Amino acid sequence: MENQNISDIIESYLKQILAESQQVEIRRAEIADQFNVVPSQINYVIKTRFTIQDGYVVQSKRGGGGYIRIEKVKLLDNLDFIDSLVTAVGDHISRHDGLAVVRSLFEAGAVSRREVNIILAAIDKDAINTGDRDLDQQIRARVLISILNHLRYES
Amino acid sequence: MENQNISDIIESYLKQILAESQQVEIRRAEIADQFNVVPSQINYVIKTRFTIQDGYVVQSKRGGGGYIRIEKVKLLDNLDFIDSLVTAVGDHISRHDGLAVVRSLFEAGAVSRREVNIILAAIDKDAINTGDRDLDQQIRARVLISILNHLRYES
DNA sequence: GCTTTCTTGACTAATGTTGACTAATATTAT
């Protein structure tokens, strides 16, 4: 209770709203003003406390009428499995190893055969081909992890 | 939740009409007046929210009796649907336009909601993020086209 | 002390709004 930093307080404030509502939509500058912090601190709070691992999905829009929307999502019970695959992918991955990850997903029943083909198309060598082999593997890793993260919850 | 900006409001207004009618025909100045904006804002709304990727075709005429007509097109009727999307994607595509393409796929019944999420995850900004925006758009285009091509074989 | 987390602000990016100018089409005058 004591010695709470401002990020924790903002986190609590948002989660209090989310306890009664499926989602919360804010104007960044407004909340920053309300808690007397710089706007970018709101990004920090969201980035550190409202991740997909925590069960939150965040959307935003800039410009007039812009907003940040935090949505609470239902996490599936495959979390440990997804975690292990995310770890396996790491920050770069070859096509061959990527294939193995996707095959694991299929064998675990996490994705259908059609979905396998979509994922494979996304990480295909013709799709991701910058001419820089190392960069390709990094992009492939990010694409795969992004997909894995979306398989954590039902939308 | 509130649509704060006027462009969203005008978009909603037009789409509400399009929900019950195949097309809507407006006089630009009239709508601009109705929503208290400058006429060119109507062009902005149409350009950003009623693209072919979104499944709309826009025709207009100037001069006396001029009009802007927005027509909702049935993508399923188009046998070369995937082709048209591939063309629309081109050799580079923004996240915004990519989203529209995926939405079209879904509305055409070419992919399920689950598959939509997988594809969106694959072309997400966190997934494809080399630090070079141009390169990102190129990769996003290739990934999308790779997926589109695989969908062509499956269906 | 060293490491991690938090705070801050300068800079960047995306999106929306406005108005001056241009272009196309229709109507009217000659």
Next chain:
DNA sequence: ATAATATTAGTCAACATTAGTCAAGAAAGC
């Protein structure tokens, strides 16, 4: 018919309004 004028829509660039990124420094934990 042709030219002049009126009536529409289109383009573009400046400006406004939001959110995002990043890195430096401060504070807290160990």
